[in-house]
Amino acid sequence: xxxxxxxxxxxxxxxxxxxxxxxxxxxxxxxxxxxxxxxxxxxxxxxxxxxxxxxxxxxxxxxxxxxxxxxxxxxxxxxxxxxxxxxxxxxxxxxxxxxxxxxxxxxxxxxxxxxxxxxxxxxxxxxxxxxxxxxxxxxxxxxxxxxxxxxxxxxxxxxxxxxxxxxxxxxxxxxxxxxxxxxxxxxxxxxxxxxxxxxxxxxxxxxxxxxxxxxxxxxxxxxxxxxxxxxxxxxxxxxxxxxxxxxxxxxxxxxxxxxxxxxxxxxxxxxxxxxxxxxxxxxxxxxxxxxxxxxxxxxxxxxxxxxxxxxxxxxxxxxxxxxxxxxxxxxxxxxxxxxxxxxxxxxxxxxxxxxxxxxxx
Amino acid sequence: xxxxxxxxxxxxxxxxxxxxxxxxxxxxxxxxxxxxxxxxxxxxxxxxxxxxxxxxxxxxxxxxxxxxxxxxxxxxxxxxxxxxxxxxxxxxxxxxxxxxxxxxxxxxxxxxxxxxxxxxxxxxxxxxxxxxxxxxxxxxxxxxxxxxxxxxxxxxxxxxxxxxxxxxxxxxxxxxxxxxxxxxxxxxxxxxxxxxxxxxxxxxxxxxxxxxxxxxxxxxxxxxxxxxxxxxxxxxxxxxxxxxxxxxxxxxxxxxxxxxxxxxxxxxxxxxxxxxxxxxxxxxxxxxxxxxxxxxxxxxxxxxxxx
Numbered sequence: 001x002x003x004x005x006x007x008x009x010x011x012x013x014x015x016x017x018x019x020x021x022x023x024x025x026x027x028x029x030x031x032x033x034x035x036x037x038x039x040x041x042x043x044x045x046x047x048x049x050x051x052x053x054x055x056x057x058x059x060x061x062x063x064x065x066x067x068x069x070x071x072x073x074x075x076x077x078x079x080x081x082x083x084x085x086x087x088x089x090x091x092x093x094x095x096x097x098x099x100x101x102x103x104x105x106x107x108x109x110x111x112x113x114x115x116x117x118x119x120x121x122x123x124x125x126x127x128x129x130x131x132x133x134x135x136x137x138x139x140x141x142x143x144x145x146x147x148x149x150x151x152x153x154x155x156x157x158x159x160x161x162x163x164x165x166x167x168x169x170x171x172x173x174x175x176x177x178x179x180x181x182x183x184x185x186x187x188x189x190x191x192x193x194x195x196x197x198x199x200x201x202x203x204x205x206x207x208x209x210x211x212x213x214x215x216x217x218x219x220x221x222x223x224x225x226x227x228x229x230x231x232x233x234x235x236x237x238x239x240x241x242x243x244x245x246x247x248x249x250x251x252x253x254x255x256x257x258x259x260x261x262x263x264x265x266x267x268x269x270x271x272x273x274x275x276x277x278x279x280x281x282x283x284x285x286x287x288x289x290x291x292x293x294x295x296x297x298x299x300x301x302x303x304x305x306x307x308x309x310x311x312x313x314x315x316x317x318x319x320x321x322x323x324x325x326x327x328x329x330x331x332x333x334x335x336x337x338x339x340x341x342x343x344x345x346x347x348x349x350x351x352x353x354x355x356x357x358x359x360x361x
Numbered sequence: 362x363x364x365x366x367x368x369x370x371x372x373x374x375x376x377x378x379x380x381x382x383x384x385x386x387x388x389x390x391x392x393x394x395x396x397x398x399x400x401x402x403x404x405x406x407x408x409x410x411x412x413x414x415x416x417x418x419x420x421x422x423x424x425x426x427x428x429x430x431x432x433x434x435x436x437x438x439x440x441x442x443x444x445x446x447x448x449x450x451x452x453x454x455x456x457x458x459x460x461x462x463x464x465x466x467x468x469x470x471x472x473x474x475x476x477x478x479x480x481x482x483x484x485x486x487x488x489x490x491x492x493x494x495x496x497x498x499x500x501x502x503x504x505x506x507x508x509x510x511x512x513x514x515x516x517x518x519x520x521x522x523x524x525x526x527x528x529x530x531x532x533x534x535x536x537x538x539x540x541x542x543x544x545x546x547x548x549x550x551x552x553x554x555x556x557x558x559x560x561x562x563x564x565x566x567x568x569x570x571x572x573x574x575x576x577x578x579x580x581x582x583x584x585x586x587x588x589x590x591x592x593x594x595x596x597x598x599x600x601x602x603x604x605x606x607x608x609x610x611x612x613x614x615x616x617x618x619x620x621x622x623x624x625x626x627x628x629x630x631x632x633x634x635x636x637x638x639x640x641x642x643x644x645x646x647x648x649x650x651x652x653x654x655x656x657x658x659x660x661x662x663x664x665x666x667x668x
Contacts, residue, residue: 051570052570053566053570072569073566073569073570074569074570074571074572074573074574075572078570079570079571080566080567080570082563082566082567083563084561084563086561086563086564086566086567087564087567088564088567088568088581088582090585090586091581099568099571099573099581100571100572100573102581103571103572103573103574103577104572147571148571151571151572
């Protein structure tokens with residue numbers, strides 16, 4: 001059983017500070033949805049409003065179509081996994097997992113059996129009698145997931161649960177969380193400031209900044225078609241040119257900059273004189289001769305070998321630093337430092353974007 | 362020890378060690394050993410001290426068993442020595458005081474540790490501490506006045522129509538219990554507060570999120586975490602109550618003998634320090650055994666309390 005979540009114009013104020021500002025989003029039943037944003041952007045507040053620890057100042061939170069107003073966390077069909085996991089250190093693992101069932105009056109034999117089942121599900125068979133302090137970080141993580149699953153929630157809420165793990169474990173747990181979500185079919189709402197996590201695991205991502213939802217889309221669209229400058233620069237790297245928009249037509253426009261004139265896709269909201277154009281480093285191509293359009297002469301300043309790709313830094317004659325990433329598959333020649341080359345990009349791969357939803361709207 | 366010398370240098374570290382040793386050995390252990398030794402010797406005129414009559418025996422300890430009075434213990438009528446009766450009642454009512462202070466301090470400690478905003482905490486602590494600025498004697502007298510037959514408590518209760526005739530508060534053990542609770546409640550509150558404050562609030566939220574009603578969260582999460590605090594608070598309140606002399610003397614009635622009063626009578630009125638010492642050690646010993654038993658029952662280790 002899983003339920004969808006509707007956030008309808010949700011607002012949350014702490015005194016005069018607006019933590020969450022008119023957020024609208026419909027999370028589908030069974031979806032893996034991530035809220036992605038820097039710390040202080042309001043994503044944890046959203047999670048706490050869904051779980052019931054904070055009442056929204058305005059707007060409606062619905063779970064499974066039901067208005068959650070006035071429902072305490074212990075009355076909602078949600079289970080929250082805390083950032084520090086908040087396992088009960090004085091109970092053995094199996095009592096931790098079956099605590100939600102104990103609350104519901106399930107007898108001890110059945111609780112124990114259910115705990116063993118869940119331990120198998122999270123790949124920790126036989127750990128029921130251990131104490132929490134005897135577990136490693138990754139094992140604690142699994143116990144926390146099992147404890148949340150035990151109450152058969154319709155919605156699982158995860159508050160940066162992977163942030164305390166080391167890199168290798170974090171990557172394993174990503175795949176594992178995703179697999180558990182697919183196996184159980186429960187709606188997952190995941191909070192993170194790590195774009196890699198959000199993009200790799202989610203069906204859809206909501207990018208947040210200053211309490212506002214900037215963009216809701218699937219991971220590919222978030223990366224390839226960001227709607228504004230905040231989303232573009234928070235998720236992934238960019239080369240940024242600022243200038244003045246000219247000749248806007250058919251969703252494309254000419255941007256006049258100090259480094260030359262460039263053509264790119266244009267978001268209608270991007271207007272005025274101080275407008276920015278964003279190009280991902282992997283779309284910056286080097287060539288010996290000037291390209292047909294969007295081409296700038298540069299001098300290579302640095303070549304960094306990163307393993308699967310090579311990061312090349314260059315400087316334009318007008319003094320702007322640009323970065324290009326070349327795949328390490330032998331398809332392109334790696335330039336040497338000091339070489340003079342032309343860098344160009346496809347107009348369809350670059351976008352002229354407004355700054356963010358905080359400005360103007 | 363090594364760290365102490367490294368941190369403060371040899372001069373200061375030695376001074377700290379010496380002062381601690383002085384306090385422990387000269388002011389605490391030595392007088393107690395002297396008392397303990399004298400508790401086994403008879404009370405003799407000065408000329409006989411050190412003479413042939415001055416021999417070790419447990420006669421002083423046996424003096425607690427003199428005489429017979431009726432007493433009812435859990436409905437069983439027994440005859441018992443009056444001093445033993447006072448002794449048992451002292452232990453019993455000290456335990457009662459400990460339980461009541463716990464019941465009173467637990468919600469307050471939880472409120473201070475987990476609910477109140479950190480900004481108003483200093484004010485609340487100040488309010489709790491202000492009564493301590495007044496001496497214990499004055500506070501006990503204040504209760505004596507409050508509880509008097511024509512005192513403020515009865516006047517207020519009667520004017521509110523809660524009671525028709527004055528209640529004689531100062532009779533039996535109730536005023537002593539009230540006085541002891543008032544005097545020692547903070548000794549329960551602060552260990553409890555410390556223990557609860559160290560609990561990760563996320564655990565309380567996690568329990569609630571898993572569907573737990575508030576009472577079960579307390580029973581399964583908060584209370585077990587606070588156990589060391591409860592234990593150290595309970596030990597302090599129990600020991601201080603059993604060893605209190607002032608409150609039972611001031612607020613006691615004719616029927617509320619406290620064993621410390623018995624010891625005081627033997628020592629100061631009969632001038633028999635040997636028997637007084639014997640009684641004092643008996644109280645200390647039985648209280649220690651009682652506390653150890655209770656800790657065993659509730660599964661608390663001594664090292665938990667030290668935390």
